Each structure stands twice: as C-alpha cells, then as structure tokens.
Amino acid sequence: MIPSTLEYTKARSIDEALAAVAAGARPLAGGMSLLPMMRLRLASPGAVVDLGGVPELVGVCEDGDELAVGAMTTHRAIANDPLIARHCHVVAQAAAGVGSMTIRNRGTIGGSLAHADPHGDLPAAILAAGGAVIVRGPGGERRVDVGDLITSYLTTTIADDELITQVRLPKDAAQSAYAKFHRRAIDWSIIGVGVSIGADGVRAAATGVGERPMRLTGFESVLDGGGSLEAAIARAAEGLSPTADLDGSTEYKQHLVGVLAARAYAEASSR
Amino acid sequence: MAVDYTTQTTGGIGDAVLRKEDRKFVTGEGRYVDDLKLPAMLHAVFVRSPFGHARITAIDTSAALALPGVHAVLTHATLPVETGVLSASNPGGDVRHPEQAILAKEFARYAGEPVAMVIADDRYIARDGADLVHVDYDPLPVVVDAEKALEPGAPLVHAEYDSNLVKTLEHVTDGFDDAMAKAARVIKLRVDNQRVTPMPMETRGCIGDWSDSTGEVTLYTSTQVAHFVRTFVSIVCGTSEAKVRVVTPDVGGGFGAKLNTYREEFAVCAASHAVGRPIKWIEDRTENAVATIHGRAQVQYYEAGVDDNGRIVALKFDAVQNNGAYNMLLTPSISHLTLFMVPGLYDIQDISIRIRQTFTNTTPTDAYRGAGRPEATHGIERLMDAIADDLGIDAAEVRRRNFIQPEQFPYSSATGLIYDSGEYEANLDKALELSDYAGFPARRAESEQNGKHRGIGLSTYVEVCGLAPSAVTAALGIGAPGWEHSTVRLHPTGKATVITGTSPHGQGHATSWSQITQTELGIPFDDVEVIHGDTAFQPYGLGTYGSRSLAVGGIALYRSLGKVREKARELAAHLLECSIDDLEWTGTAWQVKGSPDRAKTIQELAYAGWTSASLPEGIEPVLEATTFHDPPNFTFPNGTHVCEVEIDPETGRIEILNYTAVDDCGNVINPLIVDGQVHGGIIQGLGQALFEETVYGEDGQMLTPTLVEYLVPSAADVPPMTLSRTVTPSPSNPLGVKGIGEAGTIGASAAIVNAAVDALSGLGIRHLEMPMQPGRVWKAMQEATS
Known part of the structure; x- marks a missing residue:
C-alpha cells in the first residue's frame, strides 16, 4: 500500500478518539475498507485515528430487550457470540459470511455500518433485524435507527465529529436468517437478503440493490397480509433497480432478490 | 496420480521427493526483488496514461520536482535510451512492429502506458510526486475490440499504418476445398476466448544499478528469461552485453507474464545511469493489471x-x-x-x-x-x-x-x-x-x-x-533459439554444483535436477546444489516457459551428467589399470566387471580429477562438463x-x-x-x-x-x-x-x-x-x- 502521507494516532479512550475526529482525523476501525481505499488513493485522509486501542468499544452484552454490541467488535466475534446467535441470528449469520477469516478477524460491525458499502452484508442484516446505532459526538449521544443511518453510497448521517460507539440489536429477532449470493466461495455479496420474523411481522432487507440497503416492503406486506410466499417473492424487488455490472443485469439481480428472500424466509421460518 | 504424500526428502528419478527449495519459502526466507536493498537506492513510480488513446501535448514536471525527496522526473525526452522495446517475433517476416518507446513518445495508446518516471527517496514520496506530474492529454478515438478494429474506418491505433492489422497467419491445405465440399454436413461455432491476466502472486519488480565508474549494469528483476533481458537491456540502453549482469532472485510465479522484456526493466537501468544511484521499482497490484501482459x-x-x-x-x-x-x-x-x-x-x-x-x-x-x-x-x-x-x-x-x-x-x-x-x-x-x-x-x-x-x-x-528446435524457431520468425544449457561441476569433496539455464519460479527445478543427478551420476540428492538465474554464473540460458524446462533443460543436464560419468570412467580405468571396456557403472561407482573390490566411487573420482596426481593421457583436470542441448x-x-x-x-x-x-x-x-x-x-x-x-x-x-x-x-x-x-x-x-x-x-x-x-x-x-x-x-x- 502506498497511501499519501498521513498522521496516525491511536486512541486509548472514546474521548481521545472523539477529540481526534473533531480535529479532522478519519476513524480507522478494522481497516478492511478504509485501507484499500487509501491504497487506491480513493481516500487520502491527512490523519487517521485508530480505534483499536479502546477497550470499551468491544464486546456484547444484554441490556433490557436489546443486545449492546461495541462498535469495534469484529465480525468473527459476532459470528461466534452466543447471545447474538440466540437472539439475533440474522446478524450472526451475516457476520459469519463476510469475506475471509482474515477479514472477519479484523473487520468490525461499527466500521461496516459507518463505511456504508452498498454491497455490505452487516447493514442489510441489521436493517432486517431492526437494529440501531448509538452515535456519540461533542453534543453527547444520540440513537439512530439503521434505516435512517445510511443515505447513499458510502454516506451516513454521522457527522465528521461523531463516532458510532455501539450497535443495538433487538432480542426478538431469533427467528431470522441471512442469505447471500456471490460468485466465488469467498466473495462480496452480489445480492444479500436478511429476513426476520418477529411479533410485529416480517422484516426483510437487501444489500447490493442500490445506493444503500433497502427494506423489501412489497415482500413484507404480502406476508404480513397473509399472502403466499410465491406472491411475496413476486413483489420482493418492487421499487428496486440494482445497477447492471459485470455480475449481471438489473433483471438478474431483481430475480436474485426474490430467490434469496425466499431462501432466507424459509430458513428463518424453520428456526 | 494418487501419490503417497510421505515425507521423503531425498531420491532419484521417479521418486515423490518433497521439494528442497520449499523450506525457505514456507518459512518466509525466500528472497524476492522487493527484499533487496542496495546502498543509496532510490525508488521509482511511473506516471501512466489514464486514457486509452491520447496525444500527449505537454508534460509539466515542476511541481513534482519541487516536492522534497524527489530526485528526478524522467520523460521520453530525458530518459537516456537508444531505442524502444524490442520484439523477438516476426512470423513470415512482414509483421508490423511499431515503435514502443520506453516512456510514451507523443502518443499513449492504452490506459496504463508509462508516460513519466518519478525518482525519489522512497516509494511513498515517488508516488506523491507522480500525482504532481501534470500531463496534458488530447484524447483520441479508441478501439478495444479486435473485430471492430478490423472494420473499415476503425480508429487507428498507430496512425502510420493504414489499418490495425498486425499480421495475417494463413495455412490452407491443397485438398481443403474439395474435402469441405464433400462433407455431409457443416457445423459452425463461434468461440470467444476472453482476455485474462496472468496474475502471479509476486507482481513484477526490478532494480537497475548502473556503475558510472566501471560501466557495469546490474539489473535485479523478477523474470523467467534473465539472458533475454540482458541482451535486450544492452541494446536498448546502448551498452556492451558483456557489461550487463541480470540477476533473478526468487520469483513468485510467472505464468508467461515474466517471459518478456518490459519498459520498466529498461527504464530503471537508464534512470540509474542518469541519476547515478540504484533505482528500484515494484509494481503494485493495480499496476500489474494494466502494465503486465494479458x-x-x-x-x-x-x-x-x-x-x-x-x-x-x-x-x-x-x-x-x-x-x-x-x-x-x-x-x-x-x-x-x-x-x-x-x-x-x-x-x-x-x-x-x-x-x-x-x-x-x-x-x-x-x-x-x-x-x-x-x-x-x-x-x-x-x-x-x-x-x-x-x-x-x-x-x-x-x-x-x-x-x-x-x-x-x-x-x-x-x-x-x-x-x-x-x-x-x-x-x-x-x-x-x-x-x-x-x-x-x-x-x-x-x-x-x-x-x-x-x-x-x-x-x-x-x-x-x-x-523448441532452433531451426524451427528460426523458420517461424522467432529471433531466438530454443536450446538450453547446463554445466555439471564436481567439487573435490564429491559434491556437485549444477548450473542450469532454466529459470524456475515455482517449478521446483532444484529438486528435479537433484533427482536426475542422483540417478545419473550417483551423487546423493542432498549433495547437489542447483544454480540458476544469474547471468554472471551461467553461460547463455533461454529460461523457463512453454513446458520446456525438463524436456530441453533437463536433457541438457542429462547429457552433461553423461559426459562427466564418461570422463570419470576414463579416469577410473586409468587408476584401476584396466580398459574402459572392463568397467561397469554401478549407479554410484565404476567397477571392474564382476569385481566389487576393484571400484572407484564418483566421489573418489571427483577428488582424483581435482588433485590430478595421475591423469590419463589427454584428459584435463576436474570432473566438469557443459552441454548446449538443442532438441530435435x-x-x-x-x-x-x-x-x-x-x-x-x-x-x-x-x-x-x-x-x-x-x-x-x-x-x-x-x-x-x-x-x-x-x-x-x-x-x-x-x-x-x-x-x-x-x-x-x-x-x-x-x-x-x-x-x-x-x-x-x-x-x-x-x-x-x-x-x-x-x-x-x-x-x-x-x-x-x-x-x-x-x-x-x-x-x-x-x-x-x-x-x-x-x-x-x-x-x-x-x-x-x-x-x-x-x-x-x-x-x-x-x-x-x-
């Protein structure tokens, strides 16, 4: 990697990290997205602050009817966490399928959400689960539903002087699953769909379908209205227009949304 | 074949021996170009055309030169070379070979073509400097599809020709038309064999070190064909081939990508000449996608x-x-x-x-x-x-x-x-x-x-x-032969050095060549060292490509081993005071037929050949032989x-x-x-x-x-x-x-x-x-x- 010249600091606390980002540093979590972008010089931050030395950002615990997940918890830790496996399977399953073991050992849940890659698995899985993030900044903490977090390609509502400190996952998403489709055994999702069947109905969300993860509202409404799975699949890609690229046409990707929604729903139902 | 993957670490021809070279690779002790650091070495980064086709109207290097740590920015106008990239291929003798300047001269004809070269204290500064080189491009029409390139009116990649046709290869047998006319049916198929990238694990990289005082040029490069590179560096850079040494350290895969001579290899030598210090260039992965052959x-x-x-x-x-x-x-x-x-x-x-x-x-x-x-x-x-x-x-x-x-x-x-x-x-x-x-x-x-x-x-x-048979390569318009070299040298202690013109970059020649040596000359596998990839140690070698190493280089070795064995036989006959016809080869020694007590091992004969205390008439000291094998x-x-x-x-x-x-x-x-x-x-x-x-x-x-x-x-x-x-x-x-x-x-x-x-x-x-x-x-x- 040959990034442009930059200043590197490693924060020891959330306050230190917040001070650094307030001064203009880019937060560096696992580095699985930011570093490749710096390698390609698509990103050239003048300063980065490494969040890898902040113990309070790591770990999973129960907090009322939610799980509190530290933003720097790695995909590997999430995939192996018994609480997440029991209460929010869709997120554990999505985390287990991210990249390779090497990437899962470094990549983090907070980094994945903050980076907001339109093919990221975690944002769609957390959206399907109905999760939220805790964002801290100079003005204190605020809670943002994941559905309101990501606005466009690599763009979130987090201000430059804020950090995601925690991800909140509902404990009622046990009956859930994530299905992803990709070309090689270890690869990015072309399309991924998370489905969660809860007391309030079905939640489904997809990645790879546009500029941000999207709820499959047509699919949800058919099932919530007592319609058949076939009818729901037919409406799964409603309103979605994934970009045609080397992986396939818009029509193919729309088709995949239906296929994966059905697979995730079947798996969630069987849990 | 279902090999029993045992832990056999030594053997002869036909044995499933673990590769002797792998220990250093699996323990991280392989030494690749990027592991080499020469005193006073500087680093190069190339500025490459972002356009598929463009006229270069101006290059402003002033901002890059102003960056602390940048030593030079070279362009076509300032890089001291005699000519452009050479090709060794001209089937039919009428191939269009347009000039390929080492750094683009007036036109860039593909995205990634090198336009300028920034030399700096380290690779990071060089890259920052490259971003500061301002090139004015006047984009020109582009054609990327080969069939469209042949259509009338297609944009011309090289304006000096009237079409994009390089060469038409044709071969029609006399009876073809009649035979086709008699066919019961004709089945047609179009197949698109798509463009792919060789993608070796190790990208390319090289270090040019031109000594002003001696005129010697040493090029360390990740290549399959060190001698080709040496010959062409001498021509392109305008120096004596005898002054050029090309060293191939460990090479992390080639797949044909390194069966070539590249602009960057010439450029680091010429730039070293211009700047007076060794210049290293290491290709990054994205650069490899555009700058290395497909x-x-x-x-x-x-x-x-x-x-x-x-x-x-x-x-x-x-x-x-x-x-x-x-x-x-x-x-x-x-x-x-x-x-x-x-x-x-x-x-x-x-x-x-x-x-x-x-x-x-x-x-x-x-x-x-x-x-x-x-x-x-x-x-x-x-x-x-x-x-x-x-x-x-x-x-x-x-x-x-x-x-x-x-x-x-x-x-x-x-x-x-x-x-x-x-x-x-x-x-x-x-x-x-x-x-x-x-x-x-x-x-x-x-x-x-x-x-x-x-x-x-x-x-x-x-x-x-x-x-390949050299007469055939010549007939095919390839300006290079197809033979291969080997030298087998026995030391006084009975150990062997095998020098091969092949250039392994993952093939395991050190192992295979040791196995052949054990079987053919009786020197134990572990007593054989194989040297390759350094033009200072080798006579000319053609390298490793085209599944040729064993069938050509291995036979060159086989023949040298045979020559050494025969020389040892004459020596043995002399020492045992018998006729060479009285001797039989046991696999490790020459012995008088039927008399195991009257024998000389190959190690004893190596020592006797070295001491030369008593040599037969007309026999030179030392058991050593060289072969240039041209396959039939x-x-x-x-x-x-x-x-x-x-x-x-x-x-x-x-x-x-x-x-x-x-x-x-x-x-x-x-x-x-x-x-x-x-x-x-x-x-x-x-x-x-x-x-x-x-x-x-x-x-x-x-x-x-x-x-x-x-x-x-x-x-x-x-x-x-x-x-x-x-x-x-x-x-x-x-x-x-x-x-x-x-x-x-x-x-x-x-x-x-x-x-x-x-x-x-x-x-x-x-x-x-x-x-x-x-x-x-x-x-x-x-x-x-x-």
Missing part, C-alpha cells in the same frame, strides 16, 4: 465438415487475435502456436486456417500459461461437443472416431508438426473409468430430483511443448480431463462436483511436482472458465483493475480432483519426458464449459462463453426457456 483474447469461428459418422473431413478456422497496442517479446508468435494446434489430437488432414492479429487500445497480450494452445484446445473441444450434439453421438465416441491412432506415430499433422507419441484412446478410457462416466445418467437423475441440472464434460488435448523435435503431452457440474436453476450458479485428469507427460521425474503442476494448471483453467475476465469499456478504461473486479479462484473454489497418468515416453529425448507445466490449463477450461453446456442441453443450450458467471448462465437459461 493473455488469450482470441475470437474464433469454426466450420467443421463432417461425415455421417461424425468424422471431421475438413476443418476451417478463422480467428481474430487481439495483440493489444504493441507487440511484446513474442506477441505475434502466440497465435502461431494456436495455428499449430488447431486440429488438436484428431486426424484432420484438410484444413484452412486464417488468424488475423490486430492492434487495439489495450494492454499488449503475449504468452500466458499455454500460450496459444489453450485457445486451440478450448475451441476444438467445444466444437467436438457441438458435433456430438448435432449428430446425436456420445461426446466420448465422437472423439474416438476422430483420434489419431497409436500406429500413426510419428504423426505428421496438417499444420506441419510431427507428433511424437501418444495413445489417446487408452488415455480417454482410463479417464472415463476413473470418472465413472458410465454411471453418469444415474447421477444426473439424482440431481434432477433435487432440482439441479447436472452435466459431464470431456476435454481431450494434445499440446506442443519442449520449445517438440514434445506432445496429451490427456483427458473430465468435469462434472451441477447448476442451480434459480441462480445460474455452477458448482464443480468432481474433476478427473489423466495426463500423459511421458516419463515422470517427481510425481509430487507433476501433480502440483496439474492441480495449479486446472485451477487456472477453472479461473478462466468460471471467474476471470479482463474487461475494457468502449472508452478504453479497464473495468477490472483490482482483485475486487478480477476474480481469481482461491483454494476454497477448488473441487475434489482425481489425477492419474498414462505414460508413452517421448522418443525425442533420452529421458522420455514431455512436459507438464501447461497441461492442466490447456485441458481444463473446455472440460468445465462442456460440462455446463451438457447440464443445460435439455433446455436446448448449445454453447456458453467464458467466464460462465451465474448472471450469464441464468440469462442463457431464460432465453432458452422463453
């Missing part, structure tokens, strides 16, 4: 005239080869290798071949593992399935009916080759048995019950290897690959369930190494069949410049493989060996595509192009069923 990129149109039994009576092959923007070392010869192998291992004597090579605004293409032969094999193996499908004959049967038969060897092909040996049907039968071809219908039925399409595919191949013919490895796939009808995803390969590479020196070559070759063929494609947009921008877009298979994508062999020793060399480096790649892609097409044959699908990504397969299924 492979394949050939569109083929087949017409097979067949009789009612599926026998091919005439074959027409019309292809367009995308050469890219310039001809590299061997570019015009690669599709010449395709021409040779158009008929494959089938007895087709009436043939019409035309291959038009074109310039386009893309990275040049050249040799990539198989180099022209995979294109021929993939095409004809797709064609055989199309014929089988058309006539309703089993795919194995149609091949049987067309095979060259064992009694026809040596076989004169319609393209002018003499095939050495082979038993194609026996090889096929073994593969069918191992893959349980007969049991396939039951397995297909089982898959259907699970909602999957299942298919089985065959690929039978022959390749031309052991490049190519070799022709062959084999059968069988692949079985399942396709998910919902997504179009192809899963390879199992893979069987039965290869005939003649006699085997080390079965472990042969298996490794076959494994790796199949995986690269699998990559082309399923994942890999280097894609350009119409504007000349590469759409696959990183490993996010260019999909290389990982170990997790590799199916279970069953490997086996048949052995028909090559009569062209005394070891009976043929070569195995490219076989897997040559055989694999067609077997996988044929399996996928077979799986979907029930839907009426007759062909799929590569890579068979799920979206493409799904689209074909949609179109077939709508």
Whole structure:
C-alpha cells in the first residue's frame, strides 16, 4: 500500500478518539475498507485515528430487550457470540459470511455500518433485524435507527465529529436468517437478503440493490397480509433497480432478490 | 496420480521427493526483488496514461520536482535510451512492429502506458510526486475490440499504418476445398476466448544499478528469461552485453507474464545511469493489471465438415487475435502456436486456417500459461461437443472416431508438426473409468430430483511443448533459439554444483535436477546444489516457459551428467589399470566387471580429477562438463480431463462436483511436482472458465483493475480432483519426458464449459462463453426457456 502521507494516532479512550475526529482525523476501525481505499488513493485522509486501542468499544452484552454490541467488535466475534446467535441470528449469520477469516478477524460491525458499502452484508442484516446505532459526538449521544443511518453510497448521517460507539440489536429477532449470493466461495455479496420474523411481522432487507440497503416492503406486506410466499417473492424487488455490472443485469439481480428472500424466509421460518 | 504424500526428502528419478527449495519459502526466507536493498537506492513510480488513446501535448514536471525527496522526473525526452522495446517475433517476416518507446513518445495508446518516471527517496514520496506530474492529454478515438478494429474506418491505433492489422497467419491445405465440399454436413461455432491476466502472486519488480565508474549494469528483476533481458537491456540502453549482469532472485510465479522484456526493466537501468544511484521499482497490484501482459483474447469461428459418422473431413478456422497496442517479446508468435494446434489430437488432414492479429487500445497480450494452445484446445473441444450434439453421438465416441491412432506415430499433422507419441484412446478410457462416466445418467437423475441440472464434460488435448528446435524457431520468425544449457561441476569433496539455464519460479527445478543427478551420476540428492538465474554464473540460458524446462533443460543436464560419468570412467580405468571396456557403472561407482573390490566411487573420482596426481593421457583436470542441448523435435503431452457440474436453476450458479485428469507427460521425474503442476494448471483453467475476465469499456478504461473486479479462484473454489497418468515416453529425448507445466490449463477450461453446456442441453443450450458467471448462465437459461 502506498497511501499519501498521513498522521496516525491511536486512541486509548472514546474521548481521545472523539477529540481526534473533531480535529479532522478519519476513524480507522478494522481497516478492511478504509485501507484499500487509501491504497487506491480513493481516500487520502491527512490523519487517521485508530480505534483499536479502546477497550470499551468491544464486546456484547444484554441490556433490557436489546443486545449492546461495541462498535469495534469484529465480525468473527459476532459470528461466534452466543447471545447474538440466540437472539439475533440474522446478524450472526451475516457476520459469519463476510469475506475471509482474515477479514472477519479484523473487520468490525461499527466500521461496516459507518463505511456504508452498498454491497455490505452487516447493514442489510441489521436493517432486517431492526437494529440501531448509538452515535456519540461533542453534543453527547444520540440513537439512530439503521434505516435512517445510511443515505447513499458510502454516506451516513454521522457527522465528521461523531463516532458510532455501539450497535443495538433487538432480542426478538431469533427467528431470522441471512442469505447471500456471490460468485466465488469467498466473495462480496452480489445480492444479500436478511429476513426476520418477529411479533410485529416480517422484516426483510437487501444489500447490493442500490445506493444503500433497502427494506423489501412489497415482500413484507404480502406476508404480513397473509399472502403466499410465491406472491411475496413476486413483489420482493418492487421499487428496486440494482445497477447492471459485470455480475449481471438489473433483471438478474431483481430475480436474485426474490430467490434469496425466499431462501432466507424459509430458513428463518424453520428456526 | 494418487501419490503417497510421505515425507521423503531425498531420491532419484521417479521418486515423490518433497521439494528442497520449499523450506525457505514456507518459512518466509525466500528472497524476492522487493527484499533487496542496495546502498543509496532510490525508488521509482511511473506516471501512466489514464486514457486509452491520447496525444500527449505537454508534460509539466515542476511541481513534482519541487516536492522534497524527489530526485528526478524522467520523460521520453530525458530518459537516456537508444531505442524502444524490442520484439523477438516476426512470423513470415512482414509483421508490423511499431515503435514502443520506453516512456510514451507523443502518443499513449492504452490506459496504463508509462508516460513519466518519478525518482525519489522512497516509494511513498515517488508516488506523491507522480500525482504532481501534470500531463496534458488530447484524447483520441479508441478501439478495444479486435473485430471492430478490423472494420473499415476503425480508429487507428498507430496512425502510420493504414489499418490495425498486425499480421495475417494463413495455412490452407491443397485438398481443403474439395474435402469441405464433400462433407455431409457443416457445423459452425463461434468461440470467444476472453482476455485474462496472468496474475502471479509476486507482481513484477526490478532494480537497475548502473556503475558510472566501471560501466557495469546490474539489473535485479523478477523474470523467467534473465539472458533475454540482458541482451535486450544492452541494446536498448546502448551498452556492451558483456557489461550487463541480470540477476533473478526468487520469483513468485510467472505464468508467461515474466517471459518478456518490459519498459520498466529498461527504464530503471537508464534512470540509474542518469541519476547515478540504484533505482528500484515494484509494481503494485493495480499496476500489474494494466502494465503486465494479458493473455488469450482470441475470437474464433469454426466450420467443421463432417461425415455421417461424425468424422471431421475438413476443418476451417478463422480467428481474430487481439495483440493489444504493441507487440511484446513474442506477441505475434502466440497465435502461431494456436495455428499449430488447431486440429488438436484428431486426424484432420484438410484444413484452412486464417488468424488475423490486430492492434487495439489495450494492454499488449503475449504468452500466458499455454500460450496459444489453450485457445486451440478450448475451441476444438467445444466444437467436438457441438458435433456430438448435432449428430446425436456420445461426446466420448465422437472423439474416438476422430483420434489419431497409436500406429500413426510419428504423426505428421496438417499444420506441419510431427507428433511424437501418444495413445489417446487408452488415455480417454482410463479417464472415463476413473470418472465413472458410465454411471453418469444415474447421477444426473439424482440431481434432477433435487432440482439441479447436472452435466459431464470431456476435454481431450494434445499440446506442443519442449520449445523448441532452433531451426524451427528460426523458420517461424522467432529471433531466438530454443536450446538450453547446463554445466555439471564436481567439487573435490564429491559434491556437485549444477548450473542450469532454466529459470524456475515455482517449478521446483532444484529438486528435479537433484533427482536426475542422483540417478545419473550417483551423487546423493542432498549433495547437489542447483544454480540458476544469474547471468554472471551461467553461460547463455533461454529460461523457463512453454513446458520446456525438463524436456530441453533437463536433457541438457542429462547429457552433461553423461559426459562427466564418461570422463570419470576414463579416469577410473586409468587408476584401476584396466580398459574402459572392463568397467561397469554401478549407479554410484565404476567397477571392474564382476569385481566389487576393484571400484572407484564418483566421489573418489571427483577428488582424483581435482588433485590430478595421475591423469590419463589427454584428459584435463576436474570432473566438469557443459552441454548446449538443442532438441530435435517438440514434445506432445496429451490427456483427458473430465468435469462434472451441477447448476442451480434459480441462480445460474455452477458448482464443480468432481474433476478427473489423466495426463500423459511421458516419463515422470517427481510425481509430487507433476501433480502440483496439474492441480495449479486446472485451477487456472477453472479461473478462466468460471471467474476471470479482463474487461475494457468502449472508452478504453479497464473495468477490472483490482482483485475486487478480477476474480481469481482461491483454494476454497477448488473441487475434489482425481489425477492419474498414462505414460508413452517421448522418443525425442533420452529421458522420455514431455512436459507438464501447461497441461492442466490447456485441458481444463473446455472440460468445465462442456460440462455446463451438457447440464443445460435439455433446455436446448448449445454453447456458453467464458467466464460462465451465474448472471450469464441464468440469462442463457431464460432465453432458452422463453
């Protein structure tokens, strides 16, 4: 990697990290997205602050009817966490399928959400689960539903002087699953769909379908209205227009949304 | 072959010995170009054209030069070279060879073409400096597609020519028209053998070190052909070849990408001359995608005239080869290798071949593992399935009916080759048995019950290897010979140094050459050291490519070992006071026939030869011999690959369930190494069949410049493989060996595509192009069923 010249600091606390980002540093979590972008010089931050030395950002615990997940918890830790496996399977399953073991050992849940890659698995899985993030900044903490977090390609509502400190996952998403489709055994999702069947109905969300993860509202409404799975699949890609690229046409990707929604729903139902 | 993967660490010919060179690699002690640090060394980064085609109107280097740590910014106007990149390939003598300046001169003709070179204290500053070089480009019309490049009015890649045609290769047999006219039916097929990137684990890199005081130039470079590079550096940089030393440290894979001489290799030498300090350049991965040669990129149109039994009576092959923007070392010869192998291992004597090579605004293409032969094999193996499908004959049967038969060897092909040996049907039968071809219908039925399409595919191949008899390379317009060198040197202590002109970069020559030495000269495996890849230590060597190392370099070694053994015999006869005819070779010693107590071991003779206390008349001291071996013919490895796939009808995803390969590479020196070559070759063929494609947009921008877009298979994508062999020793060399480096790649892609097409044959699908990504397969299924 040959990034442009930059200043590197490693924060020891959330306050230190917040001070650094307030001064203009880019937060560096696992580095699985930011570093490749710096390698390609698509990103050239003048300063980065490494969040890898902040113990309070790591770990999973129960907090009322939610799980509190530290933003720097790695995909590997999430995939192996018994609480997440029991209460929010869709997120554990999505985390287990991210990249390779090497990437899962470094990549983090907070980094994945903050980076907001339109093919990221975690944002769609957390959206399907109905999760939220805790964002801290100079003005204190605020809670943002994941559905309101990501606005466009690599763009979130987090201000430059804020950090995601925690991800909140509902404990009622046990009956859930994530299905992803990709070309090689270890690869990015072309399309991924998370489905969660809860007391309030079905939640489904997809990645790879546009500029941000999207709820499959047509699919949800058919099932919530007592319609058949076939009818729901037919409406799964409603309103979605994934970009045609080397992986396939818009029509193919729309088709995949239906296929994966059905697979995730079947798996969630069987849990 | 199912080798018993034991821990055998020493052995002779035929033993499955663990590779002696691997300890350093697996412990991280390999030493590659980027591991080398010379005193006062500076670092280079190249400024590359972002346009597929543009006129360079101005280059402003002032901002870059103002950056602290930048020592120089060189352009075409200031880089001290005598000429541009050279090519060694001119089949027919009338190939268009446009100038390829070391740094772009007025025009950039592909995205990634080097335009300027920034020299700085470290690579980071050099890269920052490169970002500050301001180049004014005047974009010009672009053509990237080879067929479109031949259309009238296409943008000209080189304005000095009236078209983009590089060269037309033609070969038509006298009886072709008559034979085709008599064919019962004609089966046509278009095959697009897509552009791919060799993608060695280690990218290219080099260090140029030009000494002002002595005039000596040392180039450390990651190459397969150190001596070629030396010859060309001396010409391009305008210095004596005797002053140039090229050192090849450990090389992390080549696959043909490093069978070349590149602008950057000349540039670091010239820049070192200009700046007066050693200059290192290391290619990054994205740079590798645009700056290192690509492979394949050939569109083929087949017409097979067949009789009612599926026998091919005439074959027409019309292809367009995308050469890219310039001809590299061997570019015009690669599709010449395709021409040779158009008929494959089938007895087709009436043939019409035309291959038009074109310039386009893309990275040049050249040799990539198989180099022209995979294109021929993939095409004809797709064609055989199309014929089988058309006539309703089993795919194995149609091949049987067309095979060259064992009694026809040596076989004169319609393209002018003499095939050495082979038993194609026996090889096929073994593969069918191992893959349980007969049991396939039951397995297909089982898959259907699970909602999957299942298919089985065959690929039978022959390749031309052991490049090459020098008279033939000369006749083909290649300005380089095909022989190989070896020196065997015995030391006073009885240990051996083997100096080889081959240039291993993963092939394990240190091991194989030690095994040959143990068997042929009785020096134990562990007492043999193999030296390669440094022009200061070696006479001229041609290097490693074209599955040639064993069949040419190994024979050069065999002959040197024989010379040493014979010299030792004369010495032994002298010391034992007998006639050489009284002696017999025990494998490790010369002894008087039937008298084990009257013997001299090879080690004793090495010492006696060195001390020279008493030498026979006319014998020089020291047991040492050198051979330059020019092969009398190519070799022709062959084999059968069988692949079985399942396709998910919902997504179009192809899963390879199992893979069987039965290869005939003649006699085997080390079965472990042969298996490794076959494994790796199949995986690269699998990559082309399923994942890999280097894609350009119409504007000349590469759409696959990183490993996010260019999909290389990982170990997790590799199916279970069953490997086996048949052995028909090559009569062209005394070891009976043929070569195995490219076989897997040559055989694999067609077997996988044929399996996928077979799986979907029930839907009426007759062909799929590569890579068979799920979206493409799904689209074909949609179109077939709508």
